[in-house]
Amino acid sequence: xPRLRTPYEKAAGKLISAIQKEWGAESxxxxxxxxxxxxxxxxxxxxxxxPEAAARLLSSLTVGxxxxxxxxxxxxxxxxxxxxxxxxxxxxxKTIRRCSAxxxxxxxxxx
Numbered sequence: 001x002p003r004l005r006t007p008y009e010k011a012a013g014k015l016i017s018a019i020q021k022e023w024g025a026e027s028x029x030x031x032x033x034x035x036x037x038x039x040x041x042x043x044x045x046x047x048x049x050x051p052e053a054a055a056r057l058l059s060s061l062t063v064g065x066x067x068x069x070x071x072x073x074x075x076x077x078x079x080x081x082x083x084x085x086x087x088x089x090x091x092x093x094k095t096i097r098r099c100s101a102x103x104x105x106x107x108x109x110x111x
Contacts, residue, residue, distance in 0.1 A: 008054070008088045012046040015063075015081040022075045035075075038067050051089050062086060 005013070019042050023035040045063070048054040057066075063082045064072045072078060 006050070008051045008085070009046060009049060011081070011084040011088055012042065012048075012054075015078065015085050016042045016046060018078045018081045019067075019075075022078065034068075034071060038071050041067050045085065054085075055090050058089075063089075 016039060019035065019039045023032060023039055026032040026035050044057060045054050045066070048057050063086050064079075067078075067082070072082065
């Protein structure tokens with residue numbers, strides 16, 4: 001019998017599906033590689049399996065910051081799915097922080 005997925009896992013899976021649609025639409029373009037990296041990051045969120053583990057993965061970032069704010073701004077169709085994942089995260093992560101660089105940058109400054 002298959003394991004039942006938690007609401008968090010369902011939301012993260014839908015986020016991955018939304019990102020895959022964007023990635024498929026970019027197939028053959030130079031931006032497809034970056035979108036594939038975003039999809040990989042979303043898979044890490046899914047593999048966390050619980051909101052608490054995802055919060056540890058995100059550290060102090062929002063989901064949009066973790067995926068890459070510029071990519072998210074250029075692909076607004078994924079925003080509702082990001083909100084769905086964020087709604088399931090522990091309360092302390094729901095405060096949006098502004099960062100001056102992409103999430104994986106060693107020089108990121110957040111306020």
